[in-house]
Amino acid sequence: MSKSLSAGAIDTLRQLNDIGAGQTPPPVEPVVEKELLGAGLVAKSGKGTGVEITCDGRKYLTGDCD
Template sequence: MTRSLSADAIDTLRQLNDVGTGQTPPAVEPVVEKELLVAGLVAKAGKGAGVEITCDGRKYLSGDCD
């Protein structure tokens, strides 16, 4: 991906990447959440639990996604 993200968005994406399955994701500021949602790097989590990283989000960080 070539889309530029703010430093806050990149930091948040890294934090979301570190969240294990079944763990509650960290709170994300609305502006950062919107930036990541628009970029397609996160998706709304179930049960109103904020957002979770997508495969595209992992690709943005590492270039790899299983």
């Protein structure tokens, strides 16, 4: 993915990538959340609060989606 992200967005994406399934995601600053949602790298959490990394987010970080 060629979209350039802010350093804060990349750090947040890495944190979200390290979260295990079923764990509560860390709070994300609204401006960073908007940036990541706009890029399609995260989606709103199924629990209604916070965001979760998407397959595209994993691809952005590692080039692979597992």
